[in-house]
Amino acid sequence: MSTLTLTNIAKSYANGYQAVQQLDLDINDAEMVVLVGPSGCGKSTLLRMIAGLEEITSGELVIDGQVVNHLEPGERDIAMVFQNYALYPHMTVYNNMAYGLRNRKTPKDEIHRLVTEAAEMLELSELLDRKPKELSGGQRQRVAMGRAIVREPKVFLFDEPLSNLDAKLRVQMRIQIKKLQRRLATTSIYVTHDQVEAMTLADKLVVLNKGNVEQVGTPLEIYDNPASLFVATFIGSPAMNILDAIVKPEGIEFGTSLLPGNTQLINLGDVKLGLRPEHLQIVEHNPLFEVEVDLIEALGADLLLYCNTLDAQPQALVVRVQGHAVIHIGDKLGLDINLQDLHLFDPITAKNLYFDSNLLQKKEVIYA
Amino acid sequence: MSSHVGFKNKWLPIALIAPQLLITLVFFIWPAGQAIVQSTQLEDAFGLSTEFVGLENFVSLFNDSNYLASFFTTLQFSITVAVLALVSALILSAFAEHITRGTTFYRTFLIWPYAVAPVVAGSLWLFLFDPTIGVVSEMLQWVNVDWDPVLNGSHAMWMVVITSTWKQISYNFLFFLAALQSVPKSLHEAAAIDGSGPIKRFMTISFPLISPTSFFLLVVNFVYAFFDTFAVIHAMTQGGPSNSTSTLVYKVYNDGFIGLNLGSSAAQSVILMALVALLTVVQFKYVEKKVAY
Ligand SMILES: Nc1ncnc2c1ncn2[C@@H]1O[C@H](COP(=O)(O)OP(=O)(O)OP(=O)(O)O)[C@@H](O)[C@H]1O
Ligand SMILES: [Mg+2]
Numbered sequence: 001m002s003t004l005t006l007t008n009i010a011k012s013y014a015n016g017y018q019a020v021q022q023l024d025l026d027i028n029d030a031e032m033v034v035l036v037g038p039s040g041c042g043k044s045t046l047l048r049m050i051a052g053l054e055e056i057t058s059g060e061l062v063i064d065g066q067v068v069n070h071l072e073p074g075e076r077d078i079a080m081v082f083q084n085y086a087l088y089p090h091m092t093v094y095n096n097m098a099y100g101l102r103n104r105k106t107p108k109d110e111i112h113r114l115v116t117e118a119a120e121m122l123e124l125s126e127l128l129d130r131k132p133k134e135l136s137g138g139q140r141q142r143v144a145m146g147r148a149i150v151r152e153p154k155v156f157l158f159d160e161p162l163s164n165l166d167a168k169l170r171v172q173m174r175i176q177i178k179k180l181q182r183r184l185a186t187t188s189i190y191v192t193h194d195q196v197e198a199m200t201l202a203d204k205l206v207v208l209n210k211g212n213v214e215q216v217g218t219p220l221e222i223y224d225n226p227a228s229l230f231v232a233t234f235i236g237s238p239a240m241n242i243l244d245a246i247v248k249p250e251g252i253e254f255g256t257s258l259l260p261g262n263t264q265l266i267n268l269g270d271v272k273l274g275l276r277p278e279h280l281q282i283v284e285h286n287p288l289f290e291v292e293v294d295l296i297e298a299l300g301a302d303l304l305l306y307c308n309t310l311d312a313q314p315q316a317l318v319v320r321v322q323g324h325a326v327i328h329i330g331d332k333l334g335l336d337i338n339l340q341d342l343h344l345f346d347p348i349t350a351k352n353l354y355f356d357s358n359l360l361q362k363k364e365v366i367y368a
Numbered sequence: 369m370s371s372h373v374g375f376k377n378k379w380l381p382i383a384l385i386a387p388q389l390l391i392t393l394v395f396f397i398w399p400a401g402q403a404i405v406q407s408t409q410l411e412d413a414f415g416l417s418t419e420f421v422g423l424e425n426f427v428s429l430f431n432d433s434n435y436l437a438s439f440f441t442t443l444q445f446s447i448t449v450a451v452l453a454l455v456s457a458l459i460l461s462a463f464a465e466h467i468t469r470g471t472t473f474y475r476t477f478l479i480w481p482y483a484v485a486p487v488v489a490g491s492l493w494l495f496l497f498d499p500t501i502g503v504v505s506e507m508l509q510w511v512n513v514d515w516d517p518v519l520n521g522s523h524a525m526w527m528v529v530i531t532s533t534w535k536q537i538s539y540n541f542l543f544f545l546a547a548l549q550s551v552p553k554s555l556h557e558a559a560a561i562d563g564s565g566p567i568k569r570f571m572t573i574s575f576p577l578i579s580p581t582s583f584f585l586l587v588v589n590f591v592y593a594f595f596d597t598f599a600v601i602h603a604m605t606q607g608g609p610s611n612s613t614s615t616l617v618y619k620v621y622n623d624g625f626i627g628l629n630l631g632s633s634a635a636q637s638v639i640l641m642a643l644v645a646l647l648t649v650v651q652f653k654y655v656e657k658k659v660a661y
Contacts (some may be wrong), residue, residue: 052561072559073561074563082554083559090577
């Protein structure tokens, strides 16, 4: 049973750079929390503060009801898997895993039992006598995992543990990590900038931007209802299409098209309109608006159509259609949308206009 | 296209290496050859005639209790200097690595002694150790040590040991610091999370990982203590009192240039050359096999 509570956590580096700002986060027992965000947004900084490798400038970090701000990394009962694995190069796989246990004065036969068990779980039994340089990337990654789980810590911390692996291995390891975390039911915090990893691993997803939390929620909650333009465009691949539009009393106008609706609940004026590529449907009759195909990417299962609207000021957008659709560059397509799939963002604050409260209710009122 | 850059003119490369070759020939190969020739000769007291005596110079050396005593003195001196210089440099560099403020200041001043000429270092420390006006002997008075390096052999020994060590620490410090800095930071962090404190991390992570550097320095320090400390000894004790600081190198000089026993002096040089060769072989053998993590 381990929970973490971060209250008002902030980090300024010695050079004055504010890497994390006033951050609050609650993490439940056995939960897999994924911190995701672009490079430099402060993910590693936050993780390293939790590990005790980086001093917490202000705020309070509580693990299991105990304030740990001033505890050494070794006293926090956490384990961390590093991006470069940080295996001890002069020690065998066995000793790499046993090192932490020895430091904690675990009896010898107990160490042997724990290491053997962990090695079996990770299919490392054959490799216990090897040095790290005699292992493949994937095997090293597993040793790093083994070193973490063998101590049965309260919390696992992962800092982009898969980014040094090739694509195929990354998928395998991702699944293995997920299974392992479920099986051990250990509270985990996982840092990545890969949004597929983030979506698939997270029980709770935390989207960070410039040292701030943009949104917290389950992966699907965040995908379906992004709180801001940043989240909308960061989560999802290809990214959500963002178009300039204007809210008028009779509906939302973009280009020469009008989405009729009851717009009295939102302010009139400029607005950003968000549409996911898979939510645009090609229709033969009565299209909402028309586009011309500029470029096609065939992904196998899907086709990605890079299009421009046919307005005086063309706007670019991506449409995802079924992989064998017969479409050519230069084709003109009529598109329609389901109004439920529409997102509206304030162009100044970048917030989702529906997000504040009773989201669906508002949408239903507008498009009743 | 050939993959390596070559010289069109074949004389240019020769001209470029000629100075090196010349220096090696004039200052190393030729004197070494001379020493080998001389070590097999016996010269009369007036330097008027020489005769070939084979290995007699070597035989008499190994029957000479003075020479064997000098061997022992050298070992004692070298081991103490090497150990002291290595240990103190290691401790200093371990601390220097963790300094966050004034890094350049500390590092610069720790490197300075290396730039001081041995004779100058010798005179400087001789002054500090002077029984009547020296600061060190004054401080030793406080703990009731009657400091007298002029008459007391072990005092004299400590004096040259400390001076030689002082000069060598800088060199070791530089190498240790570079080695410690090349140990990835994440290893320390991983070990810290594994519950290991700073001293334990040093002993179990840093120290084993810099062992190639440590071995290299051990050999270098031995060579230094054996051969490069001549100027210090010459400036401070001239091998005295009663040969208590007369190392092998000092004895070569003393027997050859003061005692004018050229045959014996040359034989001693040849033995020293063999020692250097041995140390070099040991070092190369090790460097070849060096464990690269
Ligand atoms: N020691 C430091 N001193 C000053 N600034 C730092 C230091 N370490 C990191 N930063 C800055 O803090 C910000 C956050 O860094 P951090 O390493 O947490 O990013 P990240 O989200 O993990 O990025 P990435 O995905 O590239 O690993 C960056 O802008 C970085 O330049
Ligand atoms: Mg990072």
